[in-house]
Every structure is written in C-alpha cells, then in structure tokens.
Amino acid sequence: MPPAAVRILYHTIVAGLVVAALFLSARLYLGGEPLVGAGVLLVAGLAAVTYLRAKAYTWRYLFPGLLGFAVFVLFPLGYTVYVSFTNYSSANLLRFPQVVRYFETETYLAGDTRYSFALHRVGGEPATYVIALSPPGDESIRYATTPVALDPPPAEPVPVAADNPVPDSPPLALREVIPLRGLLQALSLELPDETLLTNTGLREFGPRLPLWRHNPEDDSFTNVQNGARIVPDHSIGRFVHATDSEIAAAGTPYGPGFRTFIGISNYTRVFTDKGIQGPFIRIFIWTIVFALGSVALSLAVGMTLAVLLEWKQLHGRKLYRTLLVLPYAVPAFISILIFKGLFNQNFGEINLLLNALFGIRPEWFADPLLAKVMILIVNTWLGFPYMMIVCTGILQSVPDTIYEASAIDGSNALHDFFKLTLPLIWQPLFPLLVASFAFNFNNFLLIYLLTGGGPDMVGAATVAGQTDILVSYTFRIAFRDTAQNFGYASAIATIIFVIVALLAWWNLKHQKT
Amino acid sequence: MGSVSIQSLDKIYPAAGKNPAFHAVKGIDLEIQDGEFMVLVGPSGCGKSTTLRMIAGLEDISGGTISIDRSTVNDLLPKDRGIAMVFQNYALYPHMNLFENMAFGLKLARTPKEEVMRRVTDAARILGLEQILDRKPAALSGGQRQRVAVGRAIVRDPKVFLFDEPLSNLDAKMRVSMRSEISKLHSRLKTTMIYVTHDQVEAMTMGDRICVMKDGRIMQVADPLTLYHQPENLFVASFIGSPPMNLLRGRVERREGRLVFVEAAESDAVFVPLAGALAQRAEKNLGHEVVLGLRPEAIYDEARGADTTPLRARVELSELMGSETNVYLKTGAGTVIARLHTERRFAVGEELVVYLALAKAHLFDAKTERVIR
Amino acid sequence: MKASTIRRLKLTLAHVFLVGFLVLTLTPFLMIIAISFRRGDLAIGALVPVGDNFSLEHWKYVLGIPYEAPGADGQPRIIRATTPVLLWFWNSLKVATVASACIILLSGTAAYAFARMRFALRGLLLKSLLVLQVFPMVLALVALYALLQLIGDFLPPFGLNTHPGLILTYLGGIAIYIWMIKGYFDTIPVSIEESAKIDGATHFQAFVRILLPMSAPIFAVVFILSFISHISEYPIASVVLQTERQWTLAVGAQSFLYEQNYLWGKFAATAVLSGLPITALFLACQRFLISGLTSGGVKE
C-alpha cells in the first residue's frame, strides 16, 4: 500500500473509533449516567489527541495499556477505597434518590369504593386483553383500557377511558380469571381523574393513593394515613421517625436503608468492635503465619532438591527435574480441588488409608489445627517446584571454581552450602522471597477452594473462619454472607492493599541497591 | 556533493530522573570537504558518538546547525539526510538473511525489484559476500558481520558514510585487515566518510584529516602528520603518539647568561640548556611555568652532533619491541621514555646517558596548555 | 572406607530420597487418574480400579456420552450428563486465549514505549504500575461487578455473565508483563532499530518489523504465563459468570465437590481431562518459561 493510502486508512480508523466513542458517550448521558458519559468523552478526546498529534507519539504506545490499567485496576481500587467510607451493604443497598422514589411510589388502598371489572380476551400472540370497569352501583358507565398484554405486566399505569371500545366477545369466566390473578395484581389502572386503581379481588379494583407526602425542604415524608413523619438520617443511612408517637418512638428506623458516608467507622470497627476485633486479629496473625510458613517450607524443600540436583554425578537429573515440576505445571485450581477430595473426612482416600493402616480418621476440615496443617502441607506441595526452579537458576550462576577452591581448603558439603552458597545466592533470592510472601499473603484460591475458610469461628460478628486469610475473609464478608457488608469488606481490602503495596514498594527499592 | 558543515553545534542531554542535565557537545565548528575521510578521535565520553549521531539525525540537536551538501539538515529525518551509518555492534537484523538485511532500506523506499537486486549484489561483490547472501547474521564471523554492516551502508548509496567505532569488536588481526578494506573502499567510492574511533592508530592510518576532541570541544583539526609534529596543545600532544610524548613540567630560567629549562622536581631534576629556535620561543616565557615535550624517538643512545643534549638517568624498565627498544628512564619528577634503535639489552638499574634532540622539542604554556610558538 | 565407596553410598542415598519424594509428590496425580476410572463416586472398598471396580462411567459423563448405571431403585437407567464439562473447557480456552492475546498487545506496546522512549513520568509510571498491581483483584470485585453491570447496560455483549466482559476485567493485569517484556527489550541493542530508521523505517515500522520478530521468545513466555494464570482464575470468573453454561472450568470443576452433591469420580475425570493438555503445554514450553521466571522478570 502506498504511504498516502496508509495515512488515510489510519485517520479513518481513528475517526471511526472517536465517533463510536462519542455515540456511546451520548447514550450514557441520555441513559442517566452523565458522569460516565463525560468520562468516555474525556477518554475519546485524549485518544483523538494522542493518535492525531505527532507530538503525542510516545503515548500512542502507552494509551491502550494505561487505559486498561486505569479502568480495570485503578478505578476498582479507587472505588474500593471510596466504598470503605460508606455503609454500602445488603441492608443499605440503594442510593438516597432511589429510597426517596420508593417512598413516593408507596401507596395504600383508600376508602371502600370498589369498581367491578370484566376481562375480555382480544387475542394475538402474546395474548392482549381489555379490562372494562364500572363504578360501584352504576353498571351503565363503563371505562375500558385499550388492548394490553398482561404478561409481562406493563410497568406504567394503564389509562382507562370511557370511550375505549369494549369487545363484543363475552368476558372471561371466573375460572379463567383465577390463573391471571397474579398478573392482574401487578398492574395498576389510571382513571381519567388520575386516581390509581389496583386489583383488590377476583371481581374488583380499588383506588390507591400515595401513602407518603414528600416535604422537599428537608426530604422528610409524612404518612397521610396516621400522620407519622419520617426524616432521613444521613449518618446511619436510614429514614427514622421524627417524633414519638403510638406507632414508634422517635429515632426508630423505617423503610429500606440507603448508602451514605460514614467516615472512618468501618476502620475503627476493626479495632473497637469486639465481635470483629477478635476474629480480625486472629485472621491477621494466621495470614502472616501462613504466608511465612508457606515461603519457608517450600523454600526449604525446593532448595534441598535444587542443591541435590546440582550434583553432577547424579544420573537422571533431567528426568527428576521434569517430574518434580509437575505440581507447578498442573493448574492450581485442579490440584487444590484434588487435595480437597483426597482429604475429605468421610470419603477421602487419605483417611481411607490412615484408617486402614492406623485406624484413625483425622478431621481435616473440622479441627482448626489440623485444617491449618493441611493447608501448609498442600501449599508446600504447590510451591516447592517454583522455589526449586528459582534456586536452580540462581545456583547455576555461582561459579564452580569457588567449590573447587573450598574443596582444596578442606571444606565439606554442609559447610559449603551455609558458608559459600547461601551468602552468595541470598542477594538475588531475597526479592523473590518477598514477592512470594506477598503472593501467599493474598493466596485466595488455595484457602477458598480448599477449606473455604472453615471451620467457622464462634462468636464472630461477621463470617470468619479459623483458616481464613485476610483476602478470603474479605471476599466472604462481601459475597458469601447474607449481610454483604461491602463497606466493611472494602475497609479491610484497603488495609490489605496498603500492606502489600508497602511491601512491593520496599522490595522495588531494595532491588535497586 | 557530500560536504558536511557543522556550526556551533551544541548538545545538552536533558536531566532524566536522578541524572542532571549534561552538556555533551559544546559549540563545535567543523568543515568536512566532499570526499574527505574525516576521523573523530578522543578519549571515552568526549562526545564523538554524540556528534556523529547528531549528523545522522538519531539525536536531537540542542543548538547550532548541521548542513550536508550545503543544505541544513537539522530537521530532516535520518533517512532523508543522504547518510548511511555503520555501528560498533553491527546492528544487523538478526531475523533476516544477509540479502534482506541489505535490501531492507531499499524495500522500504519502494525501489524496483531489479534495482534492489542489482545494488545488493554489487555491494556484496565489493565486499566478497556473494556466496553467503542467504545466511542469517548469527551464522557469520565477526569480520563478515562487519562487512554486511558496511554493505548495508553502501547499498544506500549515501552522500556521507558515518562509522561509529566499527572495528572495536574485532580481534587485532581482523581489525588491521578491515582497516585497509575501509580505506580501499574510500578510495574506490570517493564518498565523504566520517569515522569515529578512540584508537589513534586507526585515526593516523585512515584519516585524511583528524579531529581530536575532548570534553565536548574540538582540540585540533589537521592532517595526521601535522597533528603529530605540530600539536596545538598539551592534550593533542599527549593523546597522539605511542608511546606518548614525554612531558616535563618546569620553568625557563637564565643561568650564567644562557636560557635553560629546569624541571620542577625534588631532586635529580632534568636541566637542559636551550638553543636555537627553541631558545627564542622560551625567551618570551622566561620565568613562566612551561611544559617541555619531547617524543620518545627524539631521544638517542648516542650523541648526534651538537644538537643533542646529554641526560644521565637510571633504567627502570625496558621493552624490547624487535627493531627498537622502549627504555623507561627514571629521572627528575617522573619517567622519561626513550625509543632507541638498538637491540642491546638494558639491565634494570643501569646508569645510562641518552641524548635529547631538543630541536624537535615542543614548549607549552603550563597554564593555557597551548603550544608556545 | 574408600572415597569412591562413600561417594557411591551417597549417590544411592540421594536416589532413594529423590524417588521416595517423587512417589509422595506424584501420588495425588496417580490417585486422581485411578479414581476417574473407578466405579461410583465414593471410595468404598478398593482404591485401585480393577475388575468389577473399573468403569468408564465418569469419562462418559464428562464427555457427554450417555451410559447405563443403577438408579435409586436398583434398576439400570440411562444417565446423560447434565453438566457441560466440555463446554466449560472450551469456555476456559476461549477466555484465556483471547485475554492473553489482548494482554500481549497492550503490554507489548506499552513496554516498547517504556524501553525505548524517554518521557516525563516514565520512571514514576513504571514503578506505580508495579506497586498498584499488587492489589488483589478479588478485593475489587464489588467495583468490577458494578463496572460490568454499567457496561452491560450500554454494551450488552460486554456485560455481566458474558465472556467478553470477563476478558475485559483481566485486561488491567498487565504491569508484570510490561516489566517482563521491557526487560527483554532492554537487552536488545537500540542501534538495530536506529539502523532501521536510517534505512528509512518509521518508529512503528522499526517496532513491528525489527523489534517484534526479535522478541518472539518473550512473547511466547508472556502468552503462556498469562494463559496458565487465566485458565486458573477463579474468584472473578465465579462472580462474573452466573449461569452454568457460561462457566469456565475453574468455576465448574468446583461444583462437583459440594457436600450435598459429591461427585468425586466425575471431578476426577474432569481434572484429568483438563489438566493434561495444560500440563503438557507447560512442560513443552518449560525451557522458555524457566528462563522467563528466573531472569528478565523484574529488573531495570
């Protein structure tokens, strides 16, 4: 292709992408997400500048990667920190405007006026119906809807009018109405005077009125039936009764909760709430023990094997190495689940063997100590090949001549290892050990798939297991607990992030020197 | 056609991270004639490569202008400057065979197939690479790789060839033969060549003219012989020549009515009477700090008429080079090296009288380091 | 004793130790293979699948082939798999392959800029990438979930419960790969690209036609590492993918081991079926990978 054609093609592609982004941004804006729309617009603008201005050349290479990183790492990170300062949870799921709308749409069945109705099937696929209404005691007046599909029920109130035609076909018999009852109840009709009607029985519709009167100046609501007034309490994210009344004492929460900023209380809870503090500290300690233990054990095994396999006179070193790498080569989720099955208390092959040999059936998943031991065994098994590979790589960079020199000096193997090898390989090994520690600190997959954190701790305010590490604990609080306390989970996530980020930063600095 | 003109050229590497900004080339001026073989020499880090890379367009110019063929090229891309460059590490494309390596530029320029074919085979013939055109660089010896790199430059048919230490990765023998090949290539193509090296033998043997640089400045531009015999300053004097020129620090004094050079030394100072042209030059610097420079080959083991001045010294070390011997003599503040045309063996510690050919000596102002004329 | 006798004794001891250790290490694999051929889902009676104990039922189940087995009433019934194991495997392959390809694209270009260009913020950006990347994505699931929900509202093919959506969430994890590729680029002399520029190549041409072909080994390493890590990715997939037919193997395999519905034999067959090709891939590329793991990793 001639260069001019390439340039035209390039500009066309860039322009096409920018137009697509503009379109998406407009849709987002119209779809009620103005902020996100503005974000997309900004990105599209940056992209246009980057890809069309010669000066921004460098950023053309960086843009896609940094965009991916920003959207799928930075944003989630920032969002998590943001959520950690809110009370976001299953009890405080909605945003404030959504809760206001909830109260605005709540209605009650007013008075005892009842309209009788008849249901006419019009046909079609899906079937449409006409609902005909008569005011109480006056069969002569008939309001009717236009033909309307009942399944799924229309979301908006269906208007009825006196001049809509009613089909000639006979209305449905009672036994034909009964199966449609659920659908009818989900429907609301709107009289010409804007009164809303809902289905109140097999033969009747009754008028519904808004239950709450909104007082926009302080966003409070007054109950039109009993006069109770509720006001939003933004410090706890609930509406509460404003005054004492026979219905409820002042300050009693009412209705669904909403998301609100609660300052640092998710963080202070970690240190003050007894039901949380105890488990948190125990989980924290176990996380450290687990991570350190895993690194130490797999390093010990991996290093021993690496040193042994460096022995030139040993035959079959290559075969040994290949077979020993297997635990690392098999995808971790498979190995972990294999161990989960093998260690199973009742059906597992390990207990089968132990029972046959020694007559014991250890409770690997119910006993906290045994569960921890099992986790360390499995993680050592999973981790030693990596350590072996790494140690082999580093060991091979140690010149043979120093061993020859020390042999002449009359040294032995152990002395060689501790006095020569270890000091020499420590420098390159150390950063890898720190990285390995950080990895295990967050080794969610192992804990979650193997024990799921169990056995559970008793007396904890949230779900908390004896073998939970911080990440799995956090994950369970957010996703596997009925309370779904996202705010608290995010606070712990933020703490974890600070710890591992400091570790990574320190490691990076350490490497330089 | 291929003249290169450099005017007050500056290069400042901007500060990056912890490294402060660095002024690598400080306002140099250099005129290179069409067809000339110009060598840039200087110690490591003096800015030779930086200058060359600015000519090539690989490095931004911080100030000044560079013109090739009388038109300014400051803002041109490398490919539009009519240059070709040979790198120290050859910089061959490892995933392409020799033919593709040499044809890459032509293909990018959409040269017709037959033309590519013709030019590559021509270049290959000149360099004796015809038999191995389908090999990859990894399957070549160092010398062959270097030839491919040169071939790639030839194929571009440039107005100016740029070489950045092209021979420093070769062994000593290979270097000598490639050196003469490049010289031959120059006399055959008659194209301007700019050649960077820090090997002064390369500089002296190959260059029509040599540009000596130090710390981002040009110290002297001249043909090899002028450079050798008439160094402008102490740096050039000490840089060119091997073993280097003997440099004795001291002052000019009048003793008993005669001008003498007295070395500044604790004891055993060299003390030489000055005569003739040298005395005239020295007279103007009576009482000043000066440096007396004398090449090792201007010291003899026997008196040659009245022009030579005897000097008594003790042998510290002697290196037998075959037809001649480098003798390191302990005297005054340091060591004086003499290159003696003799096959006689010298014992360490032996007392020796050598004769200095002061007519060939140079005098430098110790402060300005410039030659005294 | 003579020195040579001692040496021979030591060598024998080393072999005994290594073989013993290997047996211990590989037993779980041997067991899982045996279990996949063993009749029934519970370890009753023998461990080894011989004679009456041998059955291909789990394999048939996993491969979706109908087979006969005794029902609850003792009468033989035809059983057809209800769990789409092969589909999960295909889903996993698809997600991991596409994600790795995209990751190579993103990290390769970024690594080029970091290795070859000088710009403001370069050092800071490189380090921040590495430090920020340590944040485990498990913990950001709330945000990722909300993000995919939003994307799904406006671009349905990229929403929750879709594979493109899941792949999107994997595209943030490029920092470590950027560092690896940059480390490799750093070992390639710049003069080769400069030479190409003198030959008339643009920046982009020098990148695509010179640097990329020379860097094939590191791209292979990055592809395989990313592939393996995304095949094994569980937490994000388990939250993003909600219906059984969308699951990846990592999500699906776990469903065999619910206490209430313990399908040990079927799990074993699934594990062998899916573990074999990935393990084979790893071993085949081991030479590459090990050099990728030990060097080039994180160094400037």
Ligand SMILES: Nc1ncnc2c1ncn2[C@@H]1O[C@H](COP(=O)(O)OP(=O)(O)OP(=O)(O)O)[C@@H](O)[C@H]1O
């Ligand atoms: N990219 C850069 N950023 C900052 N300083 C640089 C850069 N490149 C070179 N320099 C500095 O500029 C000076 C001149 O470098 P240059 O490469 O031109 O030296 P040289 O004369 O070619 O030396 P050598 O004989 O060792 O190749 C050196 O001090 C070097 O440290």
Ligand SMILES: [Mg+2]
């Ligand atoms: Mg240089």
